[in-house]
Amino acid sequence: MPRMTFVSADGKTRKDVTAQAGQSVLEIAHANGVDIEGVCEGSMACSTCHVIVDKAFYAKLPKPSGDEADMLDLAFGLRPTSRLGCQVVLTDSVDGLVVKLPDRTVNMMDV
Ligand code: FES
Numbered sequence: 001m002p003r004m005t006f007v008s009a010d011g012k013t014r015k016d017v018t019a020q021a022g023q024s025v026l027e028i029a030h031a032n033g034v035d036i037e038g039v040c041e042g043s044m045a046c047s048t049c050h051v052i053v054d055k056a057f058y059a060k061l062p063k064p065s066g067d068e069a070d071m072l073d074l075a076f077g078l079r080p081t082s083r084l085g086c087q088v089v090l091t092d093s094v095d096g097l098v099v100k101l102p103d104r105t106v107n108m109m110d111v
Contacts, residue, residue, distance in 0.1 A: 002021050002094070004016075004096070004099070005096070006099060007098060007100040008100075008101055009102060015034060024042065025051060025086070025099055028090060034101075037049065040086075042087075044084065044087070047072060049084050050072070050076070051084075051085045051088070051100065051102070052099065053088065054098035054100070058083075061094060064084070064087065068084050075102070083099075085099070
C-alpha cells in the first residue's frame with residue numbers, strides 16, 4: 001500500500017499514513033483524522049479541500065483539469081503546487097506523497 005504524509009500549516013506536525021492505491025487525498029485525510037474539510041465531497045464545488053503538494057511530487061501527478069484549476073482560483077493562499085485534495089489520487093507512482101495543509105480555507109458560510 002502506498003504511503004503519504006500530511007504536514008500541518010505551520011510545518012511543525014507531520015502525520016504519516018498508508019492508504020489503498022486509488023484513494024483521494026481527501027478520503028485519506030478523513031480516514032486518518034486529518035483536518036481537511038471537503039464540504040462538497042469531491043464534486044469540485046468548494047475548494048475547502050485545498051492542499052499544497054510537495055514540489056518533488058507535483059510534477060508526478062496528472063495535471064489538474066480545467067474545472068479544478070478554476071476552483072483552485074477561489075482558494076486562499078494559493079501556491080504554485082496547490083491542488084484540490086479530492087482530485088489528487090494516491091498511487092504507487094507517487095508513493096511517499098507529501099502534502100501541506102494551507103493556513104486557512106474558504107469558509108463556506110462566507111461564500
Ligand atoms: Fe469540494 Fe474538493 S471537496 S472541491
